Amino acid sequence: MSELVDRFEVGHLLDRQSSEVRARIVADRSLGLEPHEETLTQNFVSAYARAARHAGLRTRVKEFTKYQESHLYGADLAIWFQALDGKLSGIHLQAKRLFRDDTYRGLDHSSKQGRQFDLLVDGARASRASPAYAFYNGLSAGLPLRGCPRGVMDADRNGISFAPAESIRPYLAWRVPRVEIEEHCSPLSCLTLCPRVPVTSSLATAMSFATPFFDRAIVIAADEAPEYLRDLLEYADRQPDEDREFTDQAGGPFTSLRDRTSSPDPFDEEESTASVVLVTATD
Numbered sequence: 001m002s003e004l005v006d007r008f009e010v011g012h013l014l015d016r017q018s019s020e021v022r023a024r025i026v027a028d029r030s031l032g033l034e035p036h037e038e039t040l041t042q043n044f045v046s047a048y049a050r051a052a053r054h055a056g057l058r059t060r061v062k063e064f065t066k067y068q069e070s071h072l073y074g075a076d077l078a079i080w081f082q083a084l085d086g087k088l089s090g091i092h093l094q095a096k097r098l099f100r101d102d103t104y105r106g107l108d109h110s111s112k113q114g115r116q117f118d119l120l121v122d123g124a125r126a127s128r129a130s131p132a133y134a135f136y137n138g139l140s141a142g143l144p145l146r147g148c149p150r151g152v153m154d155a156d157r158n159g160i161s162f163a164p165a166e167s168i169r170p171y172l173a174w175r176v177p178r179v180e181i182e183e184h185c186s187p188l189s190c191l192t193l194c195p196r197v198p199v200t201s202s203l204a205t206a207m208s209f210a211t212p213f214f215d216r217a218i219v220i221a222a223d224e225a226p227e228y229l230r231d232l233l234e235y236a237d238r239q240p241d242e243d244r245e246f247t248d249q250a251g252g253p254f255t256s257l258r259d260r261t262s263s264p265d266p267f268d269e270e271e272s273t274a275s276v277v278l279v280t281a282t283d
Contacts, residue, residue, distance in 0.1 A: 007203045009055050010081070010279055011193035015157050017048045018188055022159030025138030029100070037095040040136045041076050044160065045275040058280040060232045068228070073127070074119030077134060080229060081192070082280040083202035086222040090129035090229075091191070093162060094120045097136040098178060104135060108172040117172055121165050127226035128218055131165035135185060137178075161185040203279070232278045 021044055028035045045061060052059040064073060075092035082088050094116060096104045109116040124131035139155040167184035186194075192203065222233055 006057060007192045007201070009057060010203065011189040011191070013048060013051050013055065014189035014191070015187065016051065017044055018159035019156035020047060020159070021136055022138055022156055025136065029138060035097065037076060037097055037136065040097065041095050041275065045077065045277060049277065052279060060278045062232055062276045064276065073123035074116055075123060078129065078276045080276070080278045081203045082278065085202070087202065087219050088222060088225055089219050090127065092120060092124040092127065092129045092131050093134040095134045095136060098138060102178050103175045104178065105175050107168060107176055108174055117165065117169070128220050128224060130218055132162045133165060133168050134188065135161045135163070137161060157187040157189065160188040162188050228276060229278065232276065
């Protein structure tokens with residue numbers, strides 16, 4: 001599988017999982033249930049990792065502890081893409097769901113550690129990733145057309161949309177109508193499928209072209225990867241053949257790798273609420 005094929009496959013899988021997230025929200029609500037961000041994030045990560053491995057993509061997943069999310073990164077999900085040359089590009093995502101009244105809530109959330117927004121931005125900067133919000137949307141109709149060249153204003157592809165953190169800064173309130181921020185949002189698949197991306201772009205560099213509203217493109221070498229990502233990189237390097245195969249056994253696509261790190265995590269016993277996904281291009 002070529003790296004170009006990998007990039008398109010990653011985007012199409014993101015579209016498919018976005019559609020499934022929307023369907024899950026709609027189905028739950030038809031039963032009188034209200035899905036939560038943690039559940040939607042874990043379901044998305046598990047389904048995406050399995051689908052990616054079925055497609056032949058090398059995919060590894062680990063989990064943040066609740067402490068790491070609330071004190072260090074401010075993110076519910078981190079997605080990293082690695083090109084054949086080893087270069088990496090990542091995005092830290094804080095998840096919010098769309099409520100029945102067509103609003104997002106808690107964008108101004110704060111704790112004793114400070115504003116969630118600031119922790120997200122600072123944590124991404126320290127990890128040399130791009131900070132953004134992920135929005136889980138149970139939309140019943142397409143969004144107003146924004147002139148997007150992909151024509152992606154349909155409900156399924158926007159089951160998961162994202163917006164750069166800085167574009168959300170003016171909207172840090174408890175309750176924010178979707179229509180106020182949707183001009184800043186794009187389907188998650190735009191990370192690799194945006195028409196702005198040159199055809200020859202690698203899996204890692206695609207994000208920098210697809211998201212011009214980030215301050216700058218962030219593409220780093222493997223030896224510059226944040227600490228939480230390094231054990232995933234090392235584990236994938238040690239077992240390249242297994243990474244190309246789909247398995248439900250221990251060590252498969254959705255598992256905590258904290259027992260394989262070089263030093264124990266002092267917060268290992270805390271509940272995990274966030275995930276890290278690494279997708280590596282294949283030869």
